[in-house]
Amino acid sequence: MAKMSTIQQPVEAVGERAAREPDLEGWVERDGVTVAYKVYGDGEPTVLLMPTWSIVPSRFWKAQVPYLSRHFRVITFDGRGSGQSDAPTGDGAYADQEFVADAAKQRMEIQWITGEEIQRVIAHAYGAEPQVLARARDLMKMPEKP
Numbered sequence: 001m002a003k004m005s006t007i008q009q010p011v012e013a014v015g016e017r018a019a020r021e022p023d024l025e026g027w028v029e030r031d032g033v034t035v036a037y038k039v040y041g042d043g044e045p046t047v048l049l050m051p052t053w054s055i056v057p058s059r060f061w062k063a064q065v066p067y068l069s070r071h072f073r074v075i076t077f078d079g080r081g082s083g084q085s086d087a088p089t090g091d092g093a094y095a096d097q098e099f100v101a102d103a104a105k106q107r108m109e110i111q112w113i114t115g116e117e118i119q120r121v122i123a124h125a126y127g128a129e130p131q132v133l134a135r136a137r138d139l140m141k142m143p144e145k146p
Contacts, residue, residue: 019066020069027084030102034085035102035105037077037106038058047072047118048106048118049061050103053079054082057082072120080094081094
């Protein structure tokens with residue numbers, strides 16, 4: 001006879017709970033679309049955890065954030081169409097260049113807010129596509145704040 005689980009909470013509730021609460025959270029607007037971000041920890045270097053794809057929420061990194069934030073400043077963001085970010089409509093709203101431009105805008109805003117440069121970008125799956133990261137390197141050059 002199989003043993004029954006003693007977990008009393010529904011699976012949905014467990015999946016929604018944060019493994020660590022953010023130290024700072026907010027939204028960045030780019031071309032009329034707001035993208036939500038969260039900052040955890042205050043160590044160095046500052047690490048950006050990219051969404052695996054634009055429509056995947058930052059909860060994807062839930063298991064890694066508590067450990068990494070004990071050692072680094074960790075930034076996550078919800079890709080457009082997921083989590084607390086806007087879900088734009090229209091042709092091209094979720095194109096690679098939009099995904100990368102959102103990441104670049106996040107990087108700039110977080111640097112201005114925290115005074116710390118994002119020194120590492122960690123990506124997984126679709127977020128790690130070579131052409132996306134190559135484009136990200138071009139777009140993530142820090143311009144002067146207007």
